[in-house]
Amino acid sequence: MPFTAIPEIGEFGLIDRIASLVASTLPAVPELLTGIGDDCAVFRPSAELLQVSTTDILAEQVHFDLLTTPLQHLGSKAISVNVSDICAMNALPRFALVSIAVPASFPVTMIEELYVGISHAAKEYGLAIAGGDTSSSRSGLVISVTMIGEVSPELITRRSGAQPGDLVCVTGSLGGAAAGLKLLMREKEIMLNHIENNEPYTKSVISDLNEYREAIQQQLLPLARIEIVRLFHAKHIQPSSMIDISDGLSSDLQHLCRHSNTGALIHENHIPIHAGTRRIADELQDDALTWALTGGEDYQLLFTISKERYQAIAENRGISVIGEMTDPESGVHLCDMYGMKIDMESIKGFDHFSS
Numbered sequence: 001m002p003f004t005a006i007p008e009i010g011e012f013g014l015i016d017r018i019a020s021l022v023a024s025t026l027p028a029v030p031e032l033l034t035g036i037g038d039d040c041a042v043f044r045p046s047a048e049l050l051q052v053s054t055t056d057i058l059a060e061q062v063h064f065d066l067l068t069t070p071l072q073h074l075g076s077k078a079i080s081v082n083v084s085d086i087c088a089m090n091a092l093p094r095f096a097l098v099s100i101a102v103p104a105s106f107p108v109t110m111i112e113e114l115y116v117g118i119s120h121a122a123k124e125y126g127l128a129i130a131g132g133d134t135s136s137s138r139s140g141l142v143i144s145v146t147m148i149g150e151v152s153p154e155l156i157t158r159r160s161g162a163q164p165g166d167l168v169c170v171t172g173s174l175g176g177a178a179a180g181l182k183l184l185m186r187e188k189e190i191m192l193n194h195i196e197n198n199e200p201y202t203k204s205v206i207s208d209l210n211e212y213r214e215a216i217q218q219q220l221l222p223l224a225r226i227e228i229v230r231l232f233h234a235k236h237i238q239p240s241s242m243i244d245i246s247d248g249l250s251s252d253l254q255h256l257c258r259h260s261n262t263g264a265l266i267h268e269n270h271i272p273i274h275a276g277t278r279r280i281a282d283e284l285q286d287d288a289l290t291w292a293l294t295g296g297e298d299y300q301l302l303f304t305i306s307k308e309r310y311q312a313i314a315e316n317r318g319i320s321v322i323g324e325m326t327d328p329e330s331g332v333h334l335c336d337m338y339g340m341k342i343d344m345e346s347i348k349g350f351d352h353f354s355s
């Protein structure tokens with residue numbers, strides 16, 4: 001058999017291969033309505049209720065850098081990224097299992113810090129930490145969270161289900177998490193340079209990060225949009241499709257279109273980007289739109305809804321309409337400021353295994 005390195009097939013290619021290997025296990029459990037391929041698996045324990053479940057790994061040096069990440073924030077983020085996937089199904093989280101692999105050299109207080117963050121976030125979202133596992137690690141800290149949530153069958157929302165003509169909506173603003181990451185990377189470089197040159201890393205060399213507070217917070221302490229799901233439930237809204245933006249708007253919109261068998265046309269000047277994010281992009285001579293499209297980790301909700309149903313949430317200022325679903329033949333495009341259509345496939349999102 002020829003040797004294939006993982007980057008050759010990419011993260012999504014790898015998931016496809018795993019999915020085909022486990023497909024034969026699915027017929028044994030007919031109550032499992034959705035397996036691999038959505039934000040959560042969907043299980044029907046009874047006719048009135050659906051259970052959704054998801055799991056996420058955060059690995060040191062892949063997803064976080066302990067030099068720039070306080071452990072309480074990291075614990076909170078590990079919970080939030082899972083809640084975000086639960087929310088993407090229009091469901092609410094109930095409980096989680098948290099497993100860690102940790103180098104034996106870590107002081108106990110560091111792990112306590114991590115769990116202070118985990119518990120704090122869990123309480124904010126109204127979910128319980130029900131168990132987990134601990135192991136030693138020879139290659140840094142690894143955190144794995146498995147989360148279970150619930151939703152009624154009339155409200156469950158998958159990636160599939162969007163129709164041509166549905167509005168494409170996004171919550172909050174995009175690109176802020178990428179801006180925060182760039183700032184933290186710049187700060188780390190300054191710090192390492194000082195250590196290398198044997199100069200003290202004192203207050204005078206630290207940039208005043210206060211003015212960047214919001215962007216850094218979006219990177220280190222993202223919040224899942226659970227209040228949007230509560231709004232949907234209060235108004236009895238089932239979006240036609242939904243996903244959380246973890247890889248970037250470009251890649252996550254393409255997921256919705258592929259699963260729903262639609263195209264989409266979105267407009268650059270409707271994409272919500274915070275003024276602070278644009279300012280940081282100017283300062284770093286980078287591009288805020290690229291961050292919004294491919295930066296990822298914003299954990300906002302991207303959903304589609306019919307024009308009629310949209311009226312029920314039109315007054316919410318935290319939801320932006322950025323475009324419309326189209327026929328699948330039209331493809332997925334971004335219409336820029338000058339009216340030029342750019343193929344979204346040429347705008348790549350994040351792949352964990354690409355080099």
Ligand SMILES: [Mg+2]
Nearest residue numbers: 039085244246
């Ligand atoms: Mg997701």
